[in-house]
Amino acid sequence: MTLSPSETARYRRHLTLPELGPAGQERLKCARVLVVGSGGLGSPASLYLAAAGIGTLGIVDGDRVEPSNLHRQVLFETVDIGRLKAEAARERLLAINPEITVVAHAFTLRASNARELIERYDIVLDGTDRLSTRYLVNDACVLLRKPLITAAIHRFEGQAMSYVPGRGPCYRCLFPQAVEAVGESCADAGVLGVLPGVLGLIQATEAIKLATGIGEPLIGRLLTYDALSLRFAELPVSRRRECPVCAEHPRITALEDTAEACAADAPLSVRRLSATALRRLLVEARRSGPGLVLIDVREPWEFDAGHLEGARNIPLGELRGRLDDLAGEGPPIFVCRSGRRSLTACAIALQAGMAAPAHLEGGLLEWVAAIDPRLRLVAG
Ligand SMILES: [Zn+2]
Incomplete structure (x- = not known):
């Protein structure tokens, strides 16, 4: 898949990077990345992935834009309030880069549709704030052998990790099952508006690296970020031999929906x-x-x-x-x-x-x- 003259002009600053070059940019053009949730994490991630020239960008989100989204979900404008997020996102991303394909999946990811959707993509970026969806996405990616870049945010803190099949631990290796009803809810807990920007762009960086094969992905390392002290830290994590989903003899072999729980409540509490x-x-x-x-x-x-x-x-x-x-x-x-x-x-x-x-x-x-x-x- 070669680059057109207009693409060559658009991606010039990528093309001059020896690590990336035309071959890397062509890999980005071939890449199919699914962004689950176009909220605080998915917004910055998809804006930059679109600008960077990811050839096919899927946005799955069944929600509509609400006023309280706007302090961090930078994909959306005030006039978008009430619109379906996936539709508004598609329009904005294509305005930034009409050279790419953006697919709006305006529904909530569930066990019944996850496999069919994720199968169509090469890399999945999890930007959901629902814990049940996070586990569902993890299990689907493990079962379908798709790389997954996960991140979570809570108040002033965030964390990120990449999963690549056969190369490192999955999210369940770290947190085998959902922890429910601990502490305050997502909405009550609040979040610093710029926080998901940092984490979402780490996810986008990982997606570009995985798509092009450059650098060292965030595999087996849980990256944590504390905005108040402005500190990053890394926790080494390894595969859990008895992981419910990625172990040799897993307990989970099919997708299922679990009860709704707030993503921010689990590891970050x-x-x-x-x-x-x-x-x-x-x-x-x-x-x-x-x-x-x-x-x-x-x-x-x-x-x-x-x-x-x-x-x-x-x-x-x-x-x-x-x-x-x-x-x-x-x-x-x-x-x-x-x-x-x-x-x-x-x-x-x-x-x-x-x-x-x-x-x-x-x-x-x-x-x-x-x-x-x-x-x-x-x-x-
Ligand atoms: Zn695992």
Whole structure:
């Protein structure tokens, strides 16, 4: 698929990038990207993907534009209020770039239509704010072996990760099942308008990289972003051997709709503590009143080699069965070596209905680097 003279003129700044060049731009032209949800994440992502020359861009969204969308959903104008988002998006994207094809799918993605729709695309970008849709998209992409770029936002925080079949963990490897009714709802929680812009453009960047094969995708790394401290962090994540959908013998082999739940409530209701923040809490707790519920979820032999003062050892594998031990105490703070197991521990605690679990971001490795180099860690 060669480029026309007008395309050559339009994409000149891409064509001069040696990593991309005409061959890369032609790959973008051949690419078929589905954007699920044209809200806060889907808006910036699809604007830039259209401008960048993704040949076929699908927008699936059954909602209509509401006034409260406009502070972050930059695809839409005030005059669009009341219009179907997919239709308004298509018009705007084609105005930016008439060289591409934009397909408006003005319906809600469900188990009954997901397979048929996703099959028609090469890459899926998940910009939904519904947790049920996020799991549905993940399962569909795993079953259909399609790359998926997922992101989530909540108040001032966001996270993103790419899934590529056979190359890394899927969303369920990280959070095996939906956590329902934790904390406030999406609408109540609020969101900083510029936040989804940052995450949506990270998703668009990933889509371009996956479509062209350049760079190193965000596979096996959960990227987190905190707008208030303006910090990015990365949590290494690996495939879960017993993942319900991407394991060798998965429990989920067909798509199904799950109950509606708010996407923002799940992983992001986990409190992430820096090593400095945890030390401050420990000092305060020592000075006054009841101690912290500090749970070290590493294996006993790792714990015995060295651990934080006051920490209790409950290996991750035993956590689900021993959560009752923690009932009636304050919100737990989980720690492990790298921050990966402790994040999973938070997910387990949330699933069990515990409010506001926290974990030490970067794990004890971060503690050793930032606070106390004398703490002895053995390989996990
Ligand atoms: Zn998985």
